[in-house]
Amino acid sequence: MKIGVLGTGTVGATLATKLASLGHEVRMGARRATNDKATAWAESAGEGASHGTFADAAGFGEIVFHCTAGVGALAALGSARAENLAGKILVDVANPLDFSKGMPPTLFLSNDTSLGETIQRIFPEAKVVKALNTVNADVMVDPGRVPGEHDLFVCGNDAGAKVEVTRILKEWFGWKSVIDLGDITAARGMESYLLLWLRLWTVVGTPDFNVCVVR
Amino acid sequence: MKIGVLGTGTVGATLATKLASLGHEVRMGARRATNDKATAWAESAGEGASHGTFADAAGFGEIVFHCTAGVGALAALGSARAENLAGKILVDVANPLDFSKGMPPTLFLSNDTSLGETIQRIFPEAKVVKALNTVNADVMVDPGRVPGEHDLFVCGNDAGAKVEVTRILKEWFGWKSVIDLGDITAARGMESYLLLWLRLWTVVGTPDFNVCVVR
Numbered sequence: 001m002k003i004g005v006l007g008t009g010t011v012g013a014t015l016a017t018k019l020a021s022l023g024h025e026v027r028m029g030a031r032r033a034t035n036d037k038a039t040a041w042a043e044s045a046g047e048g049a050s051h052g053t054f055a056d057a058a059g060f061g062e063i064v065f066h067c068t069a070g071v072g073a074l075a076a077l078g079s080a081r082a083e084n085l086a087g088k089i090l091v092d093v094a095n096p097l098d099f100s101k102g103m104p105p106t107l108f109l110s111n112d113t114s115l116g117e118t119i120q121r122i123f124p125e126a127k128v129v130k131a132l133n134t135v136n137a138d139v140m141v142d143p144g145r146v147p148g149e150h151d152l153f154v155c156g157n158d159a160g161a162k163v164e165v166t167r168i169l170k171e172w173f174g175w176k177s178v179i180d181l182g183d184i185t186a187a188r189g190m191e192s193y194l195l196l197w198l199r200l201w202t203v204v205g206t207p208d209f210n211v212c213v214v215r
Numbered sequence: 216m217k218i219g220v221l222g223t224g225t226v227g228a229t230l231a232t233k234l235a236s237l238g239h240e241v242r243m244g245a246r247r248a249t250n251d252k253a254t255a256w257a258e259s260a261g262e263g264a265s266h267g268t269f270a271d272a273a274g275f276g277e278i279v280f281h282c283t284a285g286v287g288a289l290a291a292l293g294s295a296r297a298e299n300l301a302g303k304i305l306v307d308v309a310n311p312l313d314f315s316k317g318m319p320p321t322l323f324l325s326n327d328t329s330l331g332e333t334i335q336r337i338f339p340e341a342k343v344v345k346a347l348n349t350v351n352a353d354v355m356v357d358p359g360r361v362p363g364e365h366d367l368f369v370c371g372n373d374a375g376a377k378v379e380v381t382r383i384l385k386e387w388f389g390w391k392s393v394i395d396l397g398d399i400t401a402a403r404g405m406e407s408y409l410l411l412w413l414r415l416w417t418v419v420g421t422p423d424f425n426v427c428v429v430r
Contacts, residue, residue, distance in 0.1 A: 101327070110407065111321040150429040155414075181414045189411035192325065196404035199370075199396045204430050213415060214365040215424040 004029060004061025006054050006080060008037035011093055011137045012067035018141035019065075020045045022172055029057025031076050058084035063168075064126075065091045066119065071098050071108050074118060086125035089161045092116045092187070093132045093140070095194050104198045107191060116187025120157065127161035129154055130187040131169065131178075134197060136207035141173050143210075150210035151177045155186035179213065219244060219276025221269050221295060223252035226308055226352045227282035233356035234280075235260045237387055244272025246291050273299035278379075279341075280306045281334065286313050286323050289333060301340035304376045307331045307402070308347045308355070310409050319413045322406060331402025335372065342376035344369055345402040346384065346393075349412065351422035356388050358425070365425035366392045370401035394428065 005016040006029045013028075020026045025048040030038040038051035050060075058064050058080040068076055073094060096115040097105040109115055116130040131154045132140045139145050143152070152175050156162050162180055169175040181189065201207055220231040221244045228243075235241045240263040245253040253266035265275075273279050273295040283291055288309060311330040312320040324330055331345035346369045347355045354360050358367070367390050371377050377395055384390040396404065416422055 106326040110325055146429050148429050179418060181418055186414045189414040192407035192410040195407040199401045199404040200428060203394060203396055206430065209428060209430040211426040212429050213419065213424060214361050214363050214427050215419050215421065
């Protein structure tokens, strides 16, 4: 499958590398086509790996992963252009983290909206599915790093898109439990949880942890 | 022990009833001493149960549980008066829920502050410990309603107060795992998690659930 990955940070690189290792054609997108990290990644990740602008990567992918971060993410993401994402699944992995006040970061969107909802509003013809933002990058693509049962969450407005993303999460990445939280407004909960996740990280001492919903 | 419970809603009543059933003297506080719910609770909850204003209940308790809710909670809580809480453990069970826009509620504080921090600022001489706000009222006092292993969180600036609250949670309420998330700023995470909790409730179909941190 042709896959676009928007973002060159740890999350983008980890997902892009995993997807390329599975034999997919992966194009990493950045604000500028000459981005150093994207160039280096494409050179090291094998035959199917390429890089370009956000618009290049979005247009290339049959499915697109959004992995940018920070307060400038939405502006940057806008340059992916709506026509490149129309009708496609856009997996929103990002968290609206604001590091401008130091550590720990705060969220710059929450409560009455979320990044996932905002992206769905910016790209109304994309099928936005929020997923993977509640675990560390390494755990996203290798959930076995955390032993035992634990859960991943998805939400989005398009039922078929969630089914397809859930299939990818299970068959490609190895997730055993994926909980559908409903429409894209559930992204508020998935993103707000990051504030607890960040504290748990300091207590647990490793980012290789997750939560299991016990009932 | 003499215990003050501030708030007459489901959370306050559930905690007050449990504490009274354990043989403690419990005074439920409300905005007005003539509050119908507090009066009815005190009449039904046995010999050690009484009721009064927030100030009455705060002054009565050797330890005080804060269980008010809603956007008016902070203003109401102010009437408990700082001198009634000075030097005491104040267990903040409340969530800053705003139901003014319907269901699901939003949080009226988050990201760069929290209800727990705000209460600690209003009552600087109280030892505020955030606890119990991440589970349903019935589960707070009967964690066995959720089978298997699952975790409760506490945070606060006073180490001794957290030790004492953890003892109460374990010995009185039956909690097996209580995770100390650090100082009171961790209340941001504990309160923000509610947005995920509310969604999980709709998916799980019962409020008798919790999360287990897996590592």
